[in-house]
Amino acid sequence: MSADTPSPETSEDVKANEAIAPSSKLAHFPADEPLELDSGVKLGPWQIAYETYGELNADKSNAIVICHALTGDQYVASTNPVTGKPGWWELMVGPGRPVDTDHYFVICANVLGGCLGTTGPATMNPQTGVPYGLDLPVITIRDMVRAQARLVDYLGIDTLFAVMGGSMGGMQVLQWAVSYPERVFAAVPIAAAARHTSQNIAFHEVGRQAIMADPNWRQGTYIQEGVRPTKGLAVARMAAHVTYMSDESLHQKFGRNLQDRDNLTFGFDADFQIESYLRHQGMTFVDRFDANSYLYVTRAMDYFDLADQFDGALPLAFAGTNTRFCVMSFTSDWLFPTSESRQVVKALNAAAANVSFVEIESDRGHDSFLLDVPEMFETIRGFLTGAARARGVPAPGGEA
């Protein structure tokens, strides 16, 4: 596969996004190099914003694509310029980390439909001169992966050493391995699933309805109307955030502890610490995320059903694969429970794939993949090192 020629970054949508993602690299594809979406639409011009860490080696064999989750971004191991906070996976990615950037070349791109530089609903629609809003076609996980594959082409890389990610990132990992099996040497889907369950869809629908109920949403045209559906988006975030934690972690972190007071106030202020925590989560989220992007990205997750791409037979998705898989789940994750990862593992086994599966003990729920869970780090360090040796990539701690 040859790299596309980088195009000059001068179109309207680039300008519209520069303010949002000032530090990101951008791969821009003009109208005659569109992205063909599952909806049937050919999207173009379009662009993808990304960060890289480490150096690509001479034979281009050490590249790892990291796929971010629903509200993640490309700043996996560097400061997010919008929030000023450290990268979301700095415990995992960096010099000496499990994904050791002294040895691996890491690529992380903002997803299609996102709001941090990649084409999304806030991007200027060149046909109308205003942001796409709901005129952007609905995006799928496969579309996100198609966009990343185009980026990998653009970077001149044929086969990735690994693709990794948690939650929606893990969905993308699975899709990568299915859509481009010959381009993925190793795959690490964490806290993920081959489909979004009815309960998952339900929670997302609550969030979308909260956004759409906000009168400032205005059928998605709020940017050009100079308003923002921040209240609805904050409620959506709060509803989702509860699902990312376990009952146990909420109990340990907050219990029924009161907020800055010795007694109940007999009012509707935040009496309990969990209430002020959630309100804070909602309020800070709206500063870094676009409401329409939230609609699009949740929709992409809802639509995800890998088996459905193969007439309902998940093992067929992996037929003949040579990719090595390390599937990982967490005991207290009730949003993407171990049973969903087991479905993936069963299908991989049925396809005689090379797969290891680890259910990691953690009481911190779905968010465990983002947290300091040593067993996860050790497992990934070991898996990548073993895979590097198998591929002949210089690995941390030894020669290939």
Added chain:
Amino acid sequence: MSADTPSPETSEDVKANEAIAPSSKLAHFPADEPLELDSGVKLGPWQIAYETYGELNADKSNAIVICHALTGDQYVASTNPVTGKPGWWELMVGPGRPVDTDHYFVICANVLGGCLGTTGPATMNPQTGVPYGLDLPVITIRDMVRAQARLVDYLGIDTLFAVMGGSMGGMQVLQWAVSYPERVFAAVPIAAAARHTSQNIAFHEVGRQAIMADPNWRQGTYIQEGVRPTKGLAVARMAAHVTYMSDESLHQKFGRNLQDRDNLTFGFDADFQIESYLRHQGMTFVDRFDANSYLYVTRAMDYFDLADQFDGALPLAFAGTNTRFCVMSFTSDWLFPTSESRQVVKALNAAAANVSFVEIESDRGHDSFLLDVPEMFETIRGFLTGAARARGVPAPGGEA
């Protein structure tokens, strides 16, 4: 305890509520017979709307109080006049049912803070001439039970044969047994807990924030302003409804089935059946429930912590009790999981109380207590029959 003299029902708040609950009986208490609330406020005048089923026997020994859940009402076994739907527990209560109204006298009252005839935030505040809104003091579960005890006084009943209820109803059952141990012969808390957990509070807070985010909420003054925060209330209901079902029941009922279509629409309409189901739940809920009541009643649940009434020692709550308990939970209930019921049972055991505990196999989540779960019915029929014999009440199927 002597019954209060029924007062003439002519005050403003009665008139305000008659339209809402046309068929209910009302016990009205004038300003000089106030209800003393946990907040310290003396609420008066106040009233409680209730339904009864069956006949009170001569020695008044066959009365059962049924406590309803968050969005329940007094129409436990008769048609709800607002919705036109059958009573919410007709499978449980009625002639020949487990709570056999051929033998027991059943009382079910709308909770304090509710919106179907009992004093709540939609009731006219006699001091201002407009509905209370947020001027109503925050209500607790203990306040709800205090109000019911006043109703039981009013009906001339000293000791209840039983108090029963699920979810928030079960919280009231526990509070009844703790506040009035000598007045409760048997107690059946179902799918309940001695406290609201951090996760429970979190989900409620999401719902409250959804209501308060609706510009039609207007700090709770929407009634006099002629608007209604229906969108926010619908989102609150949707968020809560997901927690009432299990992942398994959602999977069985909806899975990823599409709505009236063979294919995904690549849009934001309700593609999946679970989406249209949830939207329907939200839309119909706003026709029968008041948004401010939703704030008050969820707050009451959040405040509930029985141990906290006894310096953190739950067994002290039940010290010396002679009440017989039948505690019940459901395997797939993740909102009020079996572990919470076990805490109650442990405390009852530590207090040497008479307690039986049944965890019922059901894959239908928290809502199981409202559904056709034969093992629940058999258990309750058996428990009540045994308790009736122990108390000398003529019981179904045999003499006392």
